[in-house]
Amino acid sequence: MGKVSRIDIYEKLDKVIIPGANISLVKYKGIRGLDIDENGNIDIKIEAPKQAENSLKELEKQITEALKSVENVKEVKVNISVNEKPYGTVEFKNLIPSVKFPILIGSGKGGVGKSTVSTNLAIALAKLGHKVGLLDADFYGPSIAMMFGIKEEPMVNEKEKLIPIEKHGVKVMSIGFLLDDDTPVIWRGPLLMKALTQFLEDVEWGELDYLLIDLPPGTGDIQLSLAQNVKVKGAIAVTTPQDVALLDVKKAVSMFEKLNIPVMGVVENMSYFVCHNCGTKHFIFSGNQTDTGDKLGLPVLGRIPIDTAIREGGDRGLPVVVGYPESPVSKAFMDTAKLIAEKSGL
Ligand SMILES: Nc1ncnc2c1ncn2[C@@H]1O[C@H](COP(=O)(O)OP(=O)(O)OP(=O)(O)O)[C@@H](O)[C@H]1O
Ligand SMILES: [Mg+2]
CATH class of the missing domain: 3.30.300.130 (Fe-S cluster assembly (FSCA))
Structure with a gap:
């Protein structure tokens, strides 16, 4: 047979x-x-x-x-x-176990002030006495180094790990440190993911309370990869009060929700303008108070006014909470930081 x-x-x-x-x-x-x-x-x-x-x-x-x-x-x-494990389960890792509370800072669209908010909130949290790190994960347009006024490159320790650069009380690491101005950003797709996980593992953060992670705009692979490789405790969405921006931020929020990352709330940037003479708040995009939170069904963690000092400070490498700590903008950042600390329970 x-x-x-x-x-x-x-x-x-x-x-x-x-x-x-x-x-x-x-x-x-x-x-x-x-x-x-x-x-x-x-x-x-x-x-x-x-x-x-x-x-x-x-x-x-x-x-x-x-x-x-x-x-x-x-x-x-x-x-x-x-097998107890369903097919298709994504493996989650935690590449930065020494950080108690990693927070993603995201937005639906670009230019709403994510990096500005990440920078000033990180410093504000440090001023409140927390151990804070800030990771610039925007591979396409890293801007944290410029905003912090960091020009030096990070050193490597005996374990061959990158030592974050400490400035304004915050440990900062950016892909921008490793690229010189003419490095083409060709890291896309799988190569980019490899670079990111490698990067996460290769930084010596030490013990931190918070690590703020400044994301590139939108809902792409970097966000997904971070959610799989870092035990993210919360996400903050940055938006402006215009309706178009709100529509975009909804996408960012639903992405966080799909990844099971608790959304702590929104920071509304460029909310209003404070008159330098009389101190009155002028809501430019809406009649009086804005209703971003209601529209998104999320708590508003803070409303940051428009102030030219923010841009100037950002360009000069002197963040506004350091340069003008008494200004209404800085107070808004400090209040937001307090709320975040309160919500995170650290
Ligand atoms: N509240 C504000 N008042 C005035 N200018 C602001 C304010 N917030 C941000 N800016 C300015 O707007 C520009 C964009 O801000 P920022 O780079 O923080 O945005 P972003 O969301 O990180 O952008 P990207 O999507 O390019 O990463 C910068 O020049 C910044 O200085
Ligand atoms: Mg940015």
């Missing part, structure tokens, strides 16, 4: 789709043992993902039929065990 071909078996089993998991048994690598005796009797051990838990009979039937259709096969014995 003829022999049973293993290749035929694998070909047939490749057509068996695991119920609930939408993948073939072979591609799932669910075959854990395959014995064929000289009479053509098969004893097969299968591991199925959790999705198939309630359809094991159906799966067994499909496997039996597939095997019986192979030439020279006689009896078939199927033994299925269930």
